[in-house]
Each structure stands twice: as C-alpha cells, then as structure tokens.
Amino acid sequence: MIRLLFTIIAGVLLGGVVHLVSILALPRIATQDAYSRLTPLTKLNAVSALPLAAPDNNVIPFMDPAFAIAVCRYDLSTGPIKLAVPVSQSYTSVSFYTRNEVAYYAINDRSAGRKVIELDLMTEAQHAELPEDEDVTAADRLIVDSPSARGLIVLKALAAEPGLMPQAQASLAASSCKVQTEPPPAKQAEAPPPPPARPGRR
C-alpha cells in the first residue's frame, strides 16, 4: 500500500517535470504556428500582401478585419534588412516577431514621426559589426535588433471605413523590405564596439 502511494507521488512529481518541459518545448515543435502557416503564402525577404480577413479565409486566427495586412518573412543570414513603409491616411504600424512568434518590437506611424517608417533590421552580431562612424552619421536611422535570424515583419494599415480599404492596401503595396545589397564597409581595428542603441519601446 505504501509502495503504491509512493508510486503515485513519484508519478505526479515526474508529471510536473513532463508538463514544464513540454510547455517550454511547444514553441519549437509546433507545426501550425503563424510562421508555418504564412510560409506558403509569403516570399522570403519581400513584402507579400495577405488576403483580406474573411469568414472563409482563416490563415491566422483573430486577425483584425479592419486592417490591410502585409507580411515580410525575413532571413537575416545573408545580411541586414532595410524596411520602408509609407504611412497611410489613418494608422499604420509595423510589428516584429521572431521565428517562434515572440513580438519583440512594434512601432506605429506616430512614434516613427514621419511620412515613411524606415528601419534597419539586423541581428545583434551584424549590429556589432557596424562601423561606428556610420552609426553616428546615420543617427536618425532606426536600427532594430532581431533576437533570431528568421522571423516575421507584419505591416498593418487601418481602413477606418470599409471604403478606405483600397487606399490602405495601396499604401502597403508601396512598402519595401529587402536585403541591403552593398556589403557593409570593413570595421576599423581601433573602433570600439558601438553602444547597443536599442530602440525605446519594447
């Protein structure tokens, strides 16, 4: 009887470990996550418009039907990415997700404060390789550090009324997301590593 009780206690304790391990492993083993669902619909390192949210289109659940949405699926292994999104009439935002859908950064048109949201997305290693003087001359350039080499950039433009949807879609269609073609100039030997200038809102 005592032995059976011990067995049950041991089983439940071990079950707790199984539970924690499986919760932590789930983001890595999930096959129906947003990135996997978007992979067949989107191009790598380019902006792809998503079809409008509709009852028969459920690529991503709980998407806001008031928005025109475009996705840039990125892979930073070939170099940093330059993103430019023209601001639409009412509201535009850009959200960054890692491969496992952690929303690590988001910015909207007002916090960008211009007519075009311009960003450079790079890994922390690529950011560290950036020559310092270039960092200073381009002080107004916004650099976002991606925690993972792959991920998703979601561009959203609000259509405040259904009739404004074509305008919102058009403003997203004018946006660009591409790998920076020119190789970054070699780092000077004496240059100290630039400060980790991460953008504010996280």
Add this chain to the structure above:
Amino acid sequence: MRLIFITLLALLLATVVGLGATWLTATRGTEFGTLTIGAWTARPKTGTADVDPYSRATIVRTGELPVGTGDGVAFSATTDDRKRPLDGRCDIVVSGITPPARFWTLTLYDRKGRLVANSLQRYGFTSQEIIRGADGGFEVRVASRSRAGNWLPTGGIERYALMLRLYDTPVGVATRTARDAPMPSIATVGCP
C-alpha cells in the same frame, strides 16, 4: 516483476499528468499576467519580449499573432458582465466608453478565431464608423436579426467572442484597474 510494474505505472502517470496539464493550459490559457476589467481580459505581456511560457505555448498552438505593445492591446470577452456566455441567438448590448486610444476596433469571432459570415460583410466596427450618442458614448447591438443603429450580426452561432483592440494607446503592461482603462459594459438584454 513488481518493481517493473510499479515503475511503469509511475511513468504512465507522469505522462498523463504532464501532457494533460500542458494540453489544458495551452487550450484554456492561464491567469499569468492577465488584466481583467469587467468581462474583458487582456494579456498585455504577450506583445512584449518577456511573454510567459504558457502564453507562448497558447500562441503557437492557435497560430495567432499577438498585438505588439508598441502597436496596441487586445481585450477579449466571452461572457457578459454577469458571467453569462455570449450567445449569438440573444440580443447583447455593448455600451459605454473605451479607454484612451487613437483608434479602436470591435470585432466578433467564433471561438476558433474565425469571422462569422453575414450578408452585410459586417465583422466589426472601428472607432471612426460607429454612431455615437450626444454624450460621446456608443451602443452596439450584437444580435442575429437586424437592429437599428450599430448592429453587429452574430449569424446565430451559439458561442462567440468579442475583441476590442486599442491602437496607439497608453493602456498596456502598466495598466491595473478600470480607472486607467474604462471598458464598455456587456449586457444580455433579451433571449428568444
């Protein structure tokens, strides 16, 4: 022989308990970091890099993309203010005021996150297109048959969820109470 049996029993129990708990938490969600105001619940931390492991598990399981904190915050409701589940065959009134935000949208989904088909192609309202009263408040009628004013059709489905998303808003991780974020009330006014 007995030792083997007991070890197997313990391992079997561990698998059932562990995976069962994982399935339950990933399907139903947990209370970690939730902000509940009236019938509305938000998880502002899902839009940041320090999202908790349970929310991450839920997000990858459902395949959704959480609203980033710099973008906005999403509140969802599956019951009315009296904890009664939202029923698409009843008339439900969402009324009052919303927290400060540049824009908000109110959207109706089925429990799996799909939009509900209707002939008007009306899946929700934005703060711009809603008809307001003289005091700035609004009243949305969520019902299966057409209603005057702001009518949000349910298609007569049994259970649904409402999502109120605030964009460019001070509401977020630091919000604690209804004083910072006055949410609209949800009331069931009549069932056939």
